[in-house]
Amino acid sequence: MIGRVLAARAALGLGVVLAWEVAARARDPLLYIPPSRVLPALARLLLLRSFPLLPEHVWLTLREILVAYALAVGVGLAVGAVLGLRPTLGRVYAPLLGALYAVPSVVWYPSLMLLFGLGAASKIAFGFLLGVYPVVLAVLAGVRQVSRELVTVARAFGAGPGRVFRTVMLPSMLSTLTGGLRAGLALTVVGVIVGEVLGSTAGLGYLITYAYGLLRTADYVALVLVTLAIVLAIDAAAGLAERRARRRWA
Amino acid sequence: MTIRALQAASVGAALLLWEGAARARLVDPLFVPAPTAVAAALGQVLGEALPALGRTVATAFVAYALSVGLGVGLGLVIGARRFLGDVLSPFLLAAYGLPKILVLPWIVLILGTGATPAVVYGTLHGLFPVLLLVIGGVRDVDRSLITTARAFGARPWQLYSRVILPAIVPAVLAAMRLGIVFALLGVLVVEMFAGVRGMGFELSAFANAFQAPELFALTLLVSAVAIAIGLVLDGLGERLNRWR
Numbered sequence: 001m002i003g004r005v006l007a008a009r010a011a012l013g014l015g016v017v018l019a020w021e022v023a024a025r026a027r028d029p030l031l032y033i034p035p036s037r038v039l040p041a042l043a044r045l046l047l048l049r050s051f052p053l054l055p056e057h058v059w060l061t062l063r064e065i066l067v068a069y070a071l072a073v074g075v076g077l078a079v080g081a082v083l084g085l086r087p088t089l090g091r092v093y094a095p096l097l098g099a100l101y102a103v104p105s106v107v108w109y110p111s112l113m114l115l116f117g118l119g120a121a122s123k124i125a126f127g128f129l130l131g132v133y134p135v136v137l138a139v140l141a142g143v144r145q146v147s148r149e150l151v152t153v154a155r156a157f158g159a160g161p162g163r164v165f166r167t168v169m170l171p172s173m174l175s176t177l178t179g180g181l182r183a184g185l186a187l188t189v190v191g192v193i194v195g196e197v198l199g200s201t202a203g204l205g206y207l208i209t210y211a212y213g214l215l216r217t218a219d220y221v222a223l224v225l226v227t228l229a230i231v232l233a234i235d236a237a238a239g240l241a242e243r244r245a246r247r248r249w250a
Numbered sequence: 251m252t253i254r255a256l257q258a259a260s261v262g263a264a265l266l267l268w269e270g271a272a273r274a275r276l277v278d279p280l281f282v283p284a285p286t287a288v289a290a291a292l293g294q295v296l297g298e299a300l301p302a303l304g305r306t307v308a309t310a311f312v313a314y315a316l317s318v319g320l321g322v323g324l325g326l327v328i329g330a331r332r333f334l335g336d337v338l339s340p341f342l343l344a345a346y347g348l349p350k351i352l353v354l355p356w357i358v359l360i361l362g363t364g365a366t367p368a369v370v371y372g373t374l375h376g377l378f379p380v381l382l383l384v385i386g387g388v389r390d391v392d393r394s395l396i397t398t399a400r401a402f403g404a405r406p407w408q409l410y411s412r413v414i415l416p417a418i419v420p421a422v423l424a425a426m427r428l429g430i431v432f433a434l435l436g437v438l439v440v441e442m443f444a445g446v447r448g449m450g451f452e453l454s455a456f457a458n459a460f461q462a463p464e465l466f467a468l469t470l471l472v473s474a475v476a477i478a479i480g481l482v483l484d485g486l487g488e489r490l491n492r493w494r
Contacts (some may be wrong), residue, residue: 004333005336005337008333009337009341012341013341031359050422073319091253091255092253092256093257095257096257096260096261103431103473104432104438104461104472104476105435106435107438107469107472107476108441108451108469109442110442110453110457111454111457111462113454113457114281114457114462115281117274168315170330186347189349193349193352197354198351198439198443198454199353199441205351207357208352212355212356217356220355220356221356227352228348
């Protein structure tokens with residue numbers, strides 16, 4: 001059964017690539033790039049012929065993601081813990097955060113560009129803004145899962161707040177929390193890339209709009225594929241970390 | 251004190267602090283204008299902004315209708331066939347999670363800078379969350395309900411209308427609630443990226459011109475409208491839930 005599913009997936013993927021090749025060859029070569037032309041462009045890109053500074057742009061994007069995610073996790077855990085452990089505060093402020101969640105996040109980006117400029121800071125701010133929500137929501141949901149009795153017992157045996165959090169709360173909210181941390185990372189990555197595409201002077205998103213602006217469409221497709229590979233690699237690493245954390249603490 | 255009063259008091263206090271900081275020049279009013287300045291700017295640009303807002307919301311609703319229609323339709327088909335769902339799930343999850351902005355330049359290249367790329371990109375954003383939620387909803391329908399209905403001789407369309415549809419109402423509602431935010435997001439992104447006329451374009455134009463009061467005013471306007479649309483959908487959702 002699993003073999004059949006995998007075979008069907010491979011056939012579908014291959015079919016799409018073939019259909020793309022056939023369809024693209026029949027159309028405007030500037031707008032439709034068949035896979036047979038993407039591969040040479042990809043090779044030129046990876047050999048640093050088309051964009052010699054590619055590694056620097058990739059490195060900048062990765063650093064933006066890293067800083068934005070560190071901020072999102074730190075602030076998200078702190079805000080989530082405060083709102084979750086102080087039920088009165090939670091009842092007042094969690095709905096306000098929920099209302100903001102209904103706003104399409106990209107409306108904040110022009111303001112961030114105005115405040116932080118075209119450089120890395122506005123991308124970090126936007127990635128942070130997107131990534132922090134899932135973390136806060138996961139902590140809030142996780143705290144609700146922790147059984148009151150366990151906390152009371154631990155307290156009665158003389159455990160301090162830090163100890164209670166580490167030994168009692170963390171294990172029981174672990175799967176919710178790691179899920180939120182992973183969703184937060186995915187959104188941080190999206191935020192940084194969206195920010196770079198919408199307005200920037202460096203980074204992968206900048207290269208993509210640059211190639212598009214010059215109508216170097218084959219290079220553009222190659223850059224998109226590289227970006228997708230990086231995003232998938234980050235998500236795979238996060239998935240690995242998630243499984244490890246579960247095995248260690250659960 | 252009730253929660254509402256505390257919320258209102260906190261927002262009021264934050265606005266007062268902000269006003270005070272701006273008046274005392276603790277922040278640069280060029281970048282962080284006082285709330286009163288933002289309110290004044292809102293009055294000035296509102297006449298110009300309302301048509302743009304209308305255009306954005308209308309485009310987003312077209313994208314939204316397409317997302318929900320396609321998402322629920324395809325979701326019912328894919329969700330009911332386990333093998334099809336298993337085969338497609340990694341592709342659908344990837345389409346949902348990967349940054350769609352990467353294909354936006356190509357969409358604009360092919361479709362130009364009118365309302366069409368905005369509708370297409372908005373739909374691209376709205377479709378996958380709806381589709382995934384509906385597939386999940388159909389899959390989670392209690393098997394014994396379906397077996398029972400079949401045993402009592404229900405025809406396929408009866409099975410859909412009497413058993414599966416009522417059972418997936420919560421999933422569809424969640425999808426509809428999420429879909430509008432994504433559709434609106436997609437439309438705004440296209441307007442910002444390609445200069446398509448609408449609120450996204452207005453926002454980035456004010457940002458590029460360093461007109462902070464106008465920018466903040468319009469940002470708040472779009473946010474308020476998005477929250478209002480969400481609340482209306484919540485109200486509709488309650489009704490649909492009662493029909494069930």
